Amino acid sequence: MITIELGLDDLAATSFAFSALMETGMSLRMWTHASAYAEHIPLFNRMRPAFERLDTELITSLVGSWRWIPDFLTPRPTTPWPDFQRELAALRATAPETVWTELERTFLPIEGAVPRRLAGAREDPERLLAEIADTLEAYWETCLLPEWWPRAKSLLEADIVYRARVLAERGAATLFQELSNRLSWDGRRLVIRWEGEPMPAAPTYDVDAAGQGLLLIPTCFSHGALSVITPVGPPWIAYQARGVATLAERVEPPPPGPALERLLGPPRARLLLMLEEPVSTTELARLLRVTPGAVSQHLKVLSDAGLTSRARHGRSVLYVRSPLGDSLAGLSHSGAPRGQALNGEVLDER
Template sequence: MFTFRFGVDDLAATWFSCSPLQETVLSLRARRSPTYYPEQQPWIVGWQSRYETLDTVLLASLAAPSGFVPDFLTPRPAVPRPEFAAELAGMAATPPEVARADVLAAYRGDGSPVPPVLAELLDDPSRLVARAAEALEAYWTRCLAPAWWPRARSVLESDIVYRGRMLSERGAEGLFADLDYRLSWRSGVLTLDDEHPATRALGTSVDLAGRGLVLMPTLFGRGAQTDITQVGPPLVCYPARGKATMAEGLGTYGRAAMADGPLTALIGVPRARLLAMLETPASTTELAHRLGVTPGAVSRHLTALTAAGLLERNRHGRSVLYGRSGLGDALVAGVPHVTAGR
C-alpha cells in the first residue's frame, strides 16, 4: 500500500500528462496478454507484417510475463505533452548501471527468469540501452506513429479533459474516487492499494512536500500503479476511460479478432466483450457510451453476467459500478477458478 500525503500546495502542483514512449513500451503487454486488451488486437493484426521486420526477440522481452517493465524504459514526463523523440533521447541517456538494475528488478518482481537476449545484454548494459532505444524507435515509426498514436492520443487527452472537469466539479475526493478502484482519498491522503505481492512489498508513505503529483492515463493498465523511484514528483498511472473505443471503425477483421476465442464461444460476443472491458469497474451508462449502444442493451447483459457470478455490483455515489469478480477474472485469464472469491 502506498500513501501520498498532500500539503497545502500539493493539489495545486498536481498535473496530468500522457506519454507516447510509455504507451509504446506498455503496448507490448497487449501482445503477451491479448485477452486483457481486446480493443488493441485489431491494430496488432493490422501491423503484424511490419512488426515482424523489427527486433522482435528483444521487444518481446521488454515486458515480463505479468506486465512489469524496467523503469528506465518509461521515464517520467517533464511536460504535459512530451514528444516521442525527446522522451526516447532521455531514455537513451540512462546510465548503464541503472538500466541493468531496472531489468533485474522488473524480472525479480515478476518472478520469471530473465530471457536469454536480456541476460546476454546485461553483461554490457550500455549496449542494452542502445539496442532497446533502436528497437523502440523502429516499432514506434513503423507500427504506432502512422495511425495508432493519433487515435490513442485522442483517447488519452479526452480522459484528461474529463478528469479536469471532475476536479472542478467534485474536488479532489471526486477526482481520485473516479480514477481507479485502487485509489481512495481521505483528509488530504491519497491511498493506492495494489494487490500484487511484489508491489505491496514496496509500499510506503510519501510526503509530497510541495512537489505535487503527476497523473497519467494509459491504455495498458489493469489498475492504478505508481512510481516513486525517479527524481521529481511521484507519478500515478491509471487506466484511461474510453480505451475500448480504440477498436471502433476498424472493419470486419477487427471485429473478427475481438470475437475469436473460447470465451466468445462460451458466452457470446457481446458478453465476452463486456467481460473483457470490465477489468476496471464501470457504470452501465459509461459502457453503453463506449460501445455505442443503448443502456438497456448493456443492462441485460450485465444482469446475466452478474447472475452467473462473473461480475460484482457496487454502488459508488449515485452510480452503480460493475466489475469482474474473481470468477470473472479467472475466466478471462483462461485459468481454472480454484478459490471461492478474493
C-alpha cells in the same frame, strides 16, 4: 500498497500529462498478454506483419510474466504535449548504472532471473540500452505511429480535459474516486491498494510528495491505478483513460433527427452529435473521412452560434457541446444507439 503523502501545495500543483514513450513501453504488453487488453486486438492484429519484421525477441523480453516492464521505459512525462523523439533521446541518456538495477527490480521478484536476451546489460548496459532504444524507435514508426497513435492521442487529450474539469468542479476526492477503485484518499494520503489481485511481490512503499506535486497520467494499457516499482523522483500515478474500448472501432453518432437536421443542416447536425465528449478537429476529420478544413468550417459556425465550447490541452484544441448544444442535440430522436457502426455516410465537404 503505495502511499503518497500530499500536502495542500501538492494538491494545488496536481497536473496531467501523457507520454508517447510511456504508451509505447506499455503497449509491449499487447504482444505478450493480448487477452488482458482485448479492446486493442483488432488494431494490433493489423500491425502484426510490421511487428514481426522487428527484433521481437528483444521486445517481448522487456515484459515480465506479471506484465511489469522496467521503469526506465516509462519515465515521468515532463511536458503536457508528448514528443516521442524528445522522450526517446531522454531514454538514450539513461544512466547506464541504472539499467541493470531496474532490470533486476522488474524481473527478480517474480521471474527469479533477468531474461537471457537482456542479461548482457550486466556487462555492457550502454549497448543494450542503445538496442532497446533503436528497436522502440522502429516499433513506434512502423507500428504505432501510422494508425494507432492518432486515435490514442485524441482519446488521451479528451480524458485530460474531462479529468481537469472534474477536479475543478468537484474536487480532488471525486477525481481520485473516479480514476480507479484501487485508489483511496483520506484528505492527506493517497493510497494505491492491490487487494483483489493475486499480484506477487507488489510494490510497497511510502513517499512524501514534499511540495513536488502529483502528476496524473492517462494511459491506454492499464486496468487500474499504477506507479513505478520503486519510488524515484516526484510522484506520478497512471490510470486507464476513458473510452479505451472505442479505439479499435470505427464509429459515428446516429443520424440526426429531422428537426435538428432542418435547423442546422445534415453535416452540422451530425457533427454536433459527435461532440458529447471533447474531441479534436483532426480526430473528427478521421472519423468522418473528410479534411480537417471541412470540419473546421462547420465547427466555426457551431461555435459562433454558441453550440460548442473549446478546451486547450498543450498545442491541441478540443471541442465539446455547450449546454445550449446539449439542449439542441436532444432534438435528435432517431432511436438508433449512439456509436453505431459506420454506414458509409460522410460529412459534406461543402
